[in-house]
Structure formats: C-alpha cells, structure tokens
Amino acid sequence: MPHRPLRIGLTGSIGMGKSVAARMFARLGVPVFDADAEVHRLQGPGGALLGPIEARFPGTTGGAGVDRAALGGRVIGKAEELKALEAIVHPAVRASRQAFLRRHGGHAMLLFDIPLLFETGGEAEMDLVVVVSAPLFLQRRRVLRRRGMTSQRFARLRASQMPDHVKRARADVIIGTARPKWQTFAEIERLVTCLRRSLVR
Template sequence: MTRTLARPEGRSFVLGLTGSIGMGKSATARMFAQAGVPVHDADAAVHALYGPGGAAAEAIGRAFPGTLSPDGAVDRAALRAAVLGAPERLARLEAIVHPLVQAESRDFLARHAREPLVLLDIPLLYETGGEGRCDAVLVVTAPPEVQRARVLARPGLDETAFAAILAKQMPDAEKRARADFVIDTGLGFAHAQGEVARIIATLGGPPGSPSRPPAS
C-alpha cells in the first residue's frame, strides 16, 4: 500500500502498531520507545486495569465468577479458560475492557499532543476498528514457522490455545495488505531496528510536510 502521508497541523502524527500474536510487536514497540517516540501500550494498559483495584477487575469478576485472585486482581489463566472458544463471552469481556483502554489512549494522545510522532501499540487494531484513530498503520510480520515457534515458547500456550487466538485475529496477509508500513521481524533485530529508524525519519518531519512511505 502506498499513499502520501503528512503530519497534521497542531497535533502529533499517530502511528498505529499491530500484528498477529508472535510477530514481534512488543519488541518493535520497544525500539520506538528507545528512539524517543512516546508509546501507548494497550497490553500494559490492560495489565493495569486487571490489577488489584484496577478499573476493569471488579466488573470482570462480576461478569465471570471465579476469575479473580484473592488480592482482587484478574487471574488471567482463569479468565482465558472462561472465554476461550466462547465468542459471546469474549465479546462481553471486550465490551468491558476496550472502552477503558481507549479512554487511556485518548488521555495519552492529549498529554503528548506536541510530539511530532506517537505510537499506539494495539494488538487487535484492525479487528476493533482502531485504524480510524491512526494516521498510518505499521504491521509487523514473520514467517509462519517463526511465529509458531515464538508462541509455543510462551508459558501456558499450546497448539490449541494458539489456534484459538489465531481464529479471532485477522489473517496476517490481510493486515499486510492494509498496512502503510510493514516490518518483517523474521529478518532479525538489526533489520527491524533499521526499519524503525527509517519510519521515524519519514514521519517525524515538520508539521504538514509530505512524505511517501515505501510500498509494502
């Protein structure tokens, strides 16, 4: 995908970062942060919301009995078991969590409105319509065998869980087709870091300056 992009007048350029599970999204977000780009991490926001006293924890406990730990935090393993393979339960969970995460995202954008570039790290960006809040989207990808190896190396995830997660995510090929930028993290850390630097240079210009990202 190729289109002319320009930093908006009076606010930051908002770059959305997404990718299917195991594609290297978190590592890529850290590269942006290390380069000085403010990053809003939706996963980190959810972690805080799930913690003791978190804004989502009590509501989740009411909606899904038995999913809270003694300290009042969400037991992620119990919650995963409660919603895995149950679309109606997953939709109920998302209705609790997504508005809270989006509110935090809006606060983040307001705090960093003077920055030339900010990053929204959103795992289900396309699936939830999050591209409407972004000026461009970066998708991270990797070969299927690399993705699978990364995911199955994570504690608590097996082939069944991996398949269930993939089933609720937009196919990687479709994400890449819709993206403004694509980074193949399977090509290694140095390649990804170079691509991040190039994107920052492309999008971090003066307000209103046009730039043309590479075809993906």
C-alpha cells in the first residue's frame, strides 16, 4: 500500500544529472528534499555535525564548517573511515527527512533526492525509485568539469559508489539524461502526470 503522500526516491551516480532532474520535479510542483543540501547545512558554519566530525576526524573542520577536501581525503577509498563518517551523517539526514515529510504531508507526492538511496537502504521507505543514468563518457565529461576534480579522484568516487548498472536494475523508473534537457523534462512531466492521475482514482 503506497504511503500518503506518495514518496518518490531519486538517485543516481555522480554526474548523472540527478540535481537537474530534481529541479524539474520541483518545477512541476513536487516538493523536493535534497539530501546533499541538507548535508551541506549540517556540515556548514555552526552545523550540528561539526562537533562529532571533528571529534572523529580531527583537523577537518573550522569556522567555515567542514573542509570537504580534507575530509574527503580521509575517507575516500577507505572503507572503515567512510563507514565511521556515514554513522555520523546518515542518522542526522534521516531525521531531517522525517521533519520534511511532516512539514509537507498535505501534498500528493514528495521527491527525496538521495545520492546514496540504495547504499543506505532508503529505498525501503519509498513507493517509487527513479534512477537517472547516462553513458560513462558523458558522466566522466560532466564530472571532470567540476572545480578541483581530477581523473584520479573521479575514479575513486566511482569505485566507492554502487555501479550504475546495479542501480538501473533496482530502479522502478529510469530517466536517461544523455539528451537535450527538454526531452528529459518531458519524460519527467509524463511521469508526474501519470502518478497524479493514479492517486485520484
């Protein structure tokens, strides 16, 4: 039995166009919970996670919040360290997600933009899982355009994430992003329209 409101989980690997897709859902009137933005808030100046992160990873925080490069250097490619960080971050983000759900409970559907949806078991709380996907060459080109990104760091990030083909296999809906944005928007619009119609039956 679907939840009310309907909970849509949106996920995808780095560089697959997830943030763009989330903004398209928002344009269509679907409230969006952005897990990445929430992590930035919790780890930003005065954020609730600065103390626990500094205690576990000394020297990775300061007046501006978490030094993401320093923290990334401590955890990327290091399974135990990454697990320790996730044990700090994931419960806090989960609590924020529940607060978002309470605030927007009157809407027909909500979108939860969560990069590690599968990795954290979050799909169990969703009614529908949407995965955004694009070919590797395009993913690589998008990611390497980011400031401070290198081929080596991209390789480490890909290795630390669930492979795209596994996410696609576990998806209820796959949205391809290797095409003009208007086509992706049209596909998302059709999906939202169909879901709204199904909810009023």
